[in-house]
Amino acid sequence: MSDLDIPSPFSEIPLYPLQYLHPSPIHPLPHLSTSATDAANTKDTTANKDGQNPSSHPRINIWCKREDHGSPLACSGNKYRKLEYIVPDILRPQKDGRTVTILVTEGAIQSNHTVQVASVAAVLGLKAVVLLHKGTGGGLRSTTNPEVFQNTGNVQVVRMLGAEVRMLEPDESADDKDPVEPILQGLRDNGHVPYWIPSGASLHHLGGLGYARCAFEIAKQEVELSQRGTLKGSGRFDYIFVSFGSGSTVAGLIAGFKLLEKTRQQQGNNEERKQLPKRQVISIMSSPTKPKPYHEERAVRFARTAGEMIGLDPQNDISLDDVRLDDRFVGSAYGQLDPETKAALDRVARVDGLIGDPVYTGKTLRGLLHWVESGEIARDWSVRGGNSAELNVLFIHTGGQSALAAYSDI
Known part of the structure; x- marks a missing residue:
């Protein structure tokens, strides 16, 4: 107990x-x-x-x-509770015996989840790549200043935490395309050991x-x-x-x-x-x-x-x-x-x-x-x-x- x-x-x-x-x-x-x-x-x-x-x-x-x-940690919210149980899996040696070097996650442009993953990466001494989907939701479509929407708020915080931000266009996130696997493979080709955390950490077991x-x-x-x-x-x-x-x-x-x-x-x-x-x-x-x-x-x-x-x-x-x-x-x-x-x-x-x-x-x-x-x-x-x-x-x-x-x- x-x-x-x-x-x-x-x-x-x-x-x-x-x-x-x-x-x-x-x-x-x-x-x-x-x-x-x-x-x-x-x-x-x-x-x-x-x-x-x-x-x-x-x-x-x-x-x-x-x-x-x-x-x-930065911008405290509900994702840290989820990540508390995921971090031990991140720190565990992978199947090939190597350790994770970079966290990769995704979300809408103003995703809270991506901030908290980037913060955890910083605390663990890891790099982070954040994939932000321009086509997700109506926030970007409804704003009168798209440039501000894509560079302030959570996006600004993610960058302050040292994460690399990649903006994905709507056609890159279409149902018949998987934008994530090519990115993960590109990181592997550059010597990284990436760990994928799906949006909101919900699809993670x-x-x-x-x-x-x-x-x-x-x-x-x-x-x-x-x-x-x-x-x-x-x-x-x-x-x-x-x-x-x-x-x-x-x-x-x-x-x-x-x-x-x-x-x-x-x-x-x-x-x-x-x-x-x-x-x-x-x-x-x-x-x-x-x-x-x-x-x-x-x-x-x-x-x-x-x-x-x-x-x-x-x-x-x-x-x-x-x-x-x-x-x-x-x-x-x-x-x-x-x-x-x-x-x-x-x-x-x-x-x-x-x-x-x-x-x-x-x-x-x-x-x-x-x-x-x-x-x-x-x-x-x-x-x-x-x-x-x-x-x-x-x-x-x-x-x-x-x-x-x-x-x-x-």
Whole structure:
């Protein structure tokens, strides 16, 4: 067992620490909680023909887990958790006995993932090549200053970290072409030993482990907050909202919480949970490129991959019912900041001083506020048998604020 009470075999999987020694903090968003609950109550009252029952809606306590404060490395965010489990594989001798000399990864032009890979490369004393796809998403298409978009924000940070940036034109990334393998082969021909990390680290077989571990971290923080009397209601986070990009963040959370509950049941200390509806992890999609069923299947696949590694029965313990994706807030394109998302970002900044990002957390905040203010959370809770005066909602802030500079004209 670790200090997070992670059971075997999960606790035995090698990890290279990239996070702070303490958990990323969780703190309340009190003003947002009040305004969102008031909006839900107003809607309930308006919907009631007699104008009665204005207080039927439960109090929604909104909290934020600051993954953007989780690591001392550049532009802290959710990818460092994934990379903690990938770094031991990077450092392991390759099949030919040689060691890795260069990390290669890819992303959209303002990719957060590429920054964190470049930062890890710098820390490990390795070189890095970052492939940025001009055709991915709508950020570049919608900007009024393409030159600024391609050279500021995350692109600027990646270069500061010493990575080589290669911009790929849309035709180089077409479905019938693989731009990556020729680049890897070119590096090999020049004497390098490259290590490929796919976009978001989600297609990497270790990509889901970081957020499986995060589930145990959240559970420990729930206990601490509850003991201090600050986490009301159920004493846990009943709903967790997180962005859905490449998919392994939410997949890891699903697998981790499954293992957590299974472990508690085996230990016989889950009595207090029996009367509560199942905790819900709701992931807000950030891209309309693929339909929701495609991403649901992807999330299940990633969760099962992680689940099998950490001690779950992947087929029996994880199913499509565990995946709740919401595609109503994707906007017109990935990476394109729509007016509704901008309004959500502005609102959260002005009431609780929280800065989100234009690609992921902005859409997630917009979705979370809709769930609360439309009464959707209260209805979902009631339908599933819940009856509480207060509900606790956790927003996982995955970082990405460094991209804001590239969106200055929007």
